[in-house]
Amino acid sequence: xxxxxxxxxxxxxxxxxxxxxxxxxxxxxxxxxxxxxxxxxxxxxxxxxxxxxxxxxxxxxxxxxxxxxxxxxxxxxxxxxxxxxxxxxxxxxxxxxxxxxxxxxxxxxxxxxxxxxxxxxxxxxxxxxxxxxxxxxxxxxxxxxxxxxxxxxxxxxxxxxxxxxxxxxxxxxxxxxxxxxxxxxxxxxxxxxxxxxxxxxxxxxxxxxxxxxxxxxxxxxxxxxxxxxxxxxxxxxxxxxxxxxxxxxxxxxxxxxxxxxxxxxxxxxxxxxxxxxxxxxxxxxxxxxxxxxxxxxxxxxxxxxxxxxxxxxxxxx
Numbered sequence: 201x202x203x204x205x206x207x208x209x210x211x212x213x214x215x216x217x218x219x220x221x222x223x224x225x226x227x228x229x230x231x232x233x234x235x236x237x238x239x240x241x242x243x244x245x246x247x248x249x250x251x252x253x254x255x256x257x258x259x260x261x262x263x264x265x266x267x268x269x270x271x272x273x274x275x276x277x278x279x280x281x282x283x284x285x286x287x288x289x290x291x292x293x294x295x296x297x298x299x300x301x302x303x304x305x306x307x308x309x310x311x312x313x314x315x316x317x318x319x320x321x322x323x324x325x326x327x328x329x330x331x332x333x334x335x336x337x338x339x340x341x342x343x344x345x346x347x348x349x350x351x352x353x354x355x356x357x358x359x360x361x362x363x364x365x366x367x368x369x370x371x372x373x374x375x376x377x378x379x380x381x382x383x384x385x386x387x388x389x390x391x392x393x394x395x396x397x398x399x400x401x402x403x404x405x406x407x408x409x410x411x412x413x414x415x416x417x418x419x420x421x422x423x424x425x426x427x428x429x430x431x432x433x434x435x436x437x438x439x440x441x442x443x444x445x446x447x448x449x450x451x452x453x454x455x456x457x458x459x460x461x462x463x464x465x466x467x468x469x470x471x472x473x474x475x476x477x478x479x480x481x482x483x484x485x486x487x488x489x490x491x492x493x494x495x496x497x498x499x500x501x502x503x504x505x506x507x508x509x510x511x512x513x514x515x516x517x
Contacts (some may be wrong), residue, residue, distance in 0.1 A: 202231045210238030214243075215255060222264060235283075236268035239416045240409030251413040256280060270414045271442035282446065286422035288385040291503050294426045297386070303363060304396035307427055309487045313398060317347040318480045320396050321404040324371040326352025326390060333406055333469060340470075342477040344457055347400050361395035364388070390419045392427055401484045404476060406434035412463065415442035425502045428495035430455060430479075430487065434470050437463045447501050449494045455479055455489050 207218045218234070241252035253276055256266055260277035267281045287293045294300045296424075319342065323330045334350050337343050342499045348357035351371050360366040367373050367388040375386050405420040415436050421443070424431045430451045433439050439452045440460040450457055456478055459471035474517050479487065 202233055204233045204235065206235050206237065208237040208239070210236070210243075210252070211239040212243040215241060215243040217301065218439075219255075219258070220465045222259070226262060226264070231263035232265070234264065234266045236270075239268045239270035239414065240411070242411075251411055254443060269418075270416045271443060271445060272414050273436060273438045274413050285420055285503075288387070289390075289392055291422075293386070293390065293501060294392075300386075300391070303392045303394055306363065306398075307392070308398045310401060310484055313401070315399050315401065317345055317399060317400050318484070319346040319404050319476055320400040320402075321348050321406075322358065322396070323348070323350040324352065325408070326350075327408065329410055329465075330406055331433075332466070336466075336469070338471060340473045340477070342473055344481065345480045346404070346476070347396060352476070359393075359396065361393050363395060364391040364393045387419065390423075392423050395506050397427055397429070401429070401487075402476075402479060403429050403431040404472075405431060405433065407436075407439075410434075412437045412438050415439045417443065417446075422502065425498045428499055430491055430495070432476055434469050434472055437465075437468060439459065447505065448498050451491055451494060453494075454482065454490050464473065 205218060205221050207214050207227070208358055222232050222234065236252060239252060241255060243250055243255065251269065253274055254266070256272075257275070257277045262278070265279040265281065267283045269283050270280075271282065272280060284291055289297070298445050299460060310430075321333075322336065323334060330350065330352065334348070334353065337346060337348065337515050347359075351367075353359040357366075358371075365375050365388050371389040372387045375388065403424040405424075407416060407418065407420065409416055413436075415438060421431065421433070425448075432455065433443075436442075440457055444450055456471075456475040459468050459475055462468035462471055
């Protein structure tokens with residue numbers, strides 16, 4: 201019998217409990233499926249800090265498999281299936297939900313835009329990584345071409361047009377009273393803001409959890425995919441490689457994506473800022489014409505393909 205176990209905390213205490221529960225089921229002759237709802241697991245063991253990949257590798261050659269929203273960036277010795285929960289409601293959110301569908305219809309084609317900024321970078325809740333990026337981009341030339349907000353630091357709590365729902369305390373909170381009309385799992389951060397997309401051409405984002413052991417993807421990537429926008433990710437070393445491993449295409453024909461291979465985080469992100477600046481010097485219509493097939497492929501793949509796949513290390517390589 202396969203027993204399903206869960207962890208939605210991802211800390212030392214919860215991992216110790218989960219480890220004990222897994223072993224109990226194995227001792228009873230059961231197989232185990234573990235669903236990790238917090239892919240950025242960090243836990244302490246033997247006075248050292250470990251990641252989710254370390255925990256998965258504890259179960260090498262055991263009848264234990266895992267499902268989570270992450271792609272391993274180093275050797276993963278147990279079976280790991282990728283779960284696409286970029287939108288908690290599923291990848292067809294902007295096809296099936298009338299509110300989201302109406303937001304998408306308000307987006308202007310590139311050639312109709314009159315803009316002052318080319319990039320949007322919407323930083324959500326506060327973190328050390330976001331603090332660093334927020335301060336660093338302000339001293340980089342691309343800042344002049346970037347629509348930048350920081351919900352966790354700005355006193356005005358970012359920018360929200362009348363088309364979307366402004367969060368009260370946290371960008372990932374659900375839609376409150378609107379949840380009764382729509383879906384309780386739709387978060388404020390799931391909503392494309394047409395006003396922002398119509399005043400910019402490209403998107404940059406930083407993931408909440410960043411570690412060179414794994415890459416994770418969220419609504420931050422899902423929204424520009426749905427809107428068919430090129431983007432740059434401030435993430436792990438190999439984040440774009442992981443993105444492509446899921447069947448997507450990236451934007452190397454017009455964006456210098458060599459930043460993705462730089463191991464040092466701050467050097468990698470400096471290079472990503474340089475890549476953003478380089479793109480601002482290109483004609484945006486030519487950029488979109490060059491990427492038309494890529495952008496269409498990504499949207500179709502996201503919404504219409506069953507791209508959950510086994511991500512054991514051999515298959516990822």
